[in-house]
Amino acid sequence: MRSVAQVFFFLLLVTFISSCSYQDNKVDLVVHNAVIYTVDGAFSTVEAMAIDSGKIVALGPEREILNKYQGEVMANLGGNPIYPGFIDSHTHFVEHGLYEDQVDLSGTRSWSECIERIKDFAAQSPALWIEGHSWDQNDWDDQEFPDNKELNKLFPERPIILDRVDKHASLANKKALQLALINGPQRVIGGEIIIDDEGIPTGLLIDKAANKVKDVIPMPNEEMLSRAILKAQEECFSFGLTTVDEAGLDTTVIRLFQRLYNSGELKIRIYAMLNATDAGLEFMKKGMILEDRLTVRSIKLYGDGALGSRGAAMKNDYHDKHGHKGVLL
Structure with a gap:
């Protein structure tokens, strides 16, 4: 009789603890009914995740996450896949935004x-x-x-x-x-x-x-550059790009990035290489920029041109341009 009472008490205690923890954690977003690629060592997938303050706080089976977390937003993905954000390791992000005004x-x-x-x-x-x-x-x-x-x-x-x-x-x-x-x-x-x-x-x-x-084309003003940057961000996000490596920028654009981050308008992560100008070199003397979403710690250097435009420096002549071996930059 005593052992039955002990078992009953133990079950009651477990039920009480479980009920206390059920959806006790409030988060910004819970995503469920998804195929989430974790990109761990086994390239495993899970069904649900909880996100708070822009960070993934939990990944796991659907029932486990739904039992533990209550999201301000509950997103049912209907079985669709979710991948970690893609990274473009060499892009001209700002120029891409300016393409809207070009042919x-x-x-x-x-x-x-x-x-x-x-x-x-x-x-x-x-x-x-x-x-x-x-x-x-x-x-x-x-x-x-x-x-x-x-x-x-x-x-x-x-x-x-x-x-x-x-x-x-x-x-x-x-x-x-x-x-x-x-x-x-x-x-x-x-x-x-x-x-x-x-x-x-x-x-x-x-x-x-x-x-x-x-050098004789009028430079875009700050408003035009801001619009181009945000347009480029919008397009990147539409393709799942969440980080871009920007290959060669002036210091004025770096400062504009910082202002747009501070205003909350710019959210994409950017690894930016500075142009090898006097201003760029002076800027780097102040030290690296290692912020949450902006990294500046390198300078882009050029060795030669590209093959398609016959600018790559070659040991021998180009087959379609006698006497031409490209150019060193």
Whole structure:
């Protein structure tokens, strides 16, 4: 009789303790009915997790998490997967945000198609400068590099510069070249201005030669940069990117990042490399930035250009350009 009473008391105590702990932990978010990839050593999956103050506090079977945690938000994922945030280890995050105000030439199959996109863009853009990005002559039937003759006819008074997909070559029209004081052959350390048989620039600018044009383009103001950064963040999040490694920034953008973090608008994690300018080197002398979502502790250095734009430094000549071995930057 005594042992029965002891067992009854023990069961009563267990029930009492369990009832006290049931959903006793309040958290911001409980996600359940999901396939959550933990990326542990066994690459195991769980069904539910609890999140509080931006941190995962528990992972486990659905019933265990639901019994222990009560979320201000309870999210039923309907069996869909959840992965840890993806990381892009080399990106131009800020430039991507600025693409909204540029003509997109990616996926084009010919230079003629590029011209049509530029015409359509120019018709609706109020800006004086026309900037574009992501053309790749290797995707075209005629894989020769383009020249600016057609651009000169169509846009004699509007400066144009179009970046190749690797950003190691750009094509500028005559108006843009004039504004950059490029009227004939010039020697550029770390770059090349391509000229034709008559010594006239074709508009093709390799590596640092493109900076001569880009340096005369009006810089975006802080409002424009902020909008571009937040636009880039929105797009990254839509693809599951939660961390980006930004390859080469000026110190003014780093300070803008900090202001946007402080205002709560910027949430993506950024590992930023500084440009190797005097300002960048002075900035690094003050020490690394190791904040919750912003890390700055490196400087981007260039050795040479890229293969696709014939700027990579080679021991031998390029097979399609006799006497050319690329450039050291």
